[in-house]
Amino acid sequence: MMTDTRPFQVPAYLNASTPAEYRGMKRDHVRLLTLDSVTGESHHHLFYQLDSILREGDLLVLNNSRTLPAVLKGRKREQPIEIRLSRKVTDHEWEALVVGNYTVGEKIYLPGELTATVIGTGNESPLVILSFSKSGLKLYDVIYQYGEPLYYEYIKTPWPLEMYQTVYASVPGSVEMPSAGRAISYGLLHKLKQKGVNIAYLQLHAGLSYYGNDRWPNPTNHVEAFCIPEETAELVNETKRNNGRVIAVGTTVVRALETAVTNEGIVEAQEGSTRLYIQKGYPLRAVDGLLTGFHEPEASHLDLLTAFVDEDILMKTYEEVLSAGYLWHEFGDMNLILPMGEKR
Structure with missing residues (x-):
């Protein structure tokens, strides 16, 4: 660059x-x-x-x-955690940025009876690979129902x-x-x-x-x-x-x-x-x-x-x-x- x-x-x-x-x-x-x-x-x-x-x-x-409404908000135990999707890898796996503390193998609980588990590192740091408990259209249904559009600091209104x-x-x-x-x-x-x-x-x-x-x-x-x-x-x-x-x-x-x-x-x-x-x-x-x-x-x-x-x-x-x-x-x-x- x-x-x-x-x-x-x-x-x-x-x-x-x-x-x-x-x-x-x-x-x-x-x-x-x-x-x-x-x-x-x-x-x-x-x-x-x-x-x-x-x-x-x-x-x-x-x-x-x-x-997509690519921001999913959930929790790990009682701690709030945010997932920002980045790239679809398979029907149930996404590369994503996780905002909050996490450990590999631990479940993140999301709306719509959906969970996500960090299973490895992504293509580059700080991205990780998430495995979701739903796949295909069922996963997209939850994303569209509960996800929010991604926006950065210069946006003041959702x-x-x-x-x-x-x-x-x-x-x-x-x-x-x-x-x-x-x-x-x-x-x-x-x-x-x-x-x-x-x-x-x-x-x-x-x-x-x-x-x-x-x-x-x-x-x-x-x-x-x-x-x-x-x-x-x-x-x-x-x-x-x-x-x-x-x-x-x-x-x-x-x-x-x-x-x-x-x-x-x-x-x-x-x-x-x-x-x-x-x-x-x-x-x-x-x-x-x-x-x-x-x-x-x-x-x-x-x-x-x-x-x-x-x-x-x-x-x-x-x-x-x-x-x-x-x-x-x-x-x-x-x-x-x-x-x-x-x-x-």
């Missing part, structure tokens, strides 16, 4: 703690800054104007993973789960919302299709991006499950053949597509897990542009952005959006990084 070269800090007043709908506006009326990844030129828009920026023949790839969903989310699995698509509305999707912008879907189930107490996932070993359908792979490859631009909605989509692309630039339909870490100098083969939010200097998502645009240009742009009062995090404003000229 290259965070030492990123001296900027996000002031607390730019943390978007309230969804757009509760700020008296539509979700697609947040701000949008476009950044030409070749020239470094930037422009200010509102997000609902996205259809005027993209072109006929472009392909927008969306992550339709649906957010917003309902629907605030953590994109309008097109359909496949449950993410513990954090794939937030780059949150501002997209049905109306905007309709306008994009009318313009001739194609839409495709995949799933990458987002895991925990922050472990608390200034602990972040190791970006070189962060495992997330994904699935790229045959139809999506074909649309990406067709767009490339026709000299269109493939635009990922979110870093999750970039990870999935770049995991599934061959050295010859062909995206293959597949399902599996990825550990792919994308940073400065990474040879992007599947994706031309990225629609994303704004990221903290510590976040590995910011490393990924430097694969699209020179780091000096990116940091200059971040200085610009900080001065202009753009909002951060899942309820905040958006950034489109894209080569604006014609592809050759």
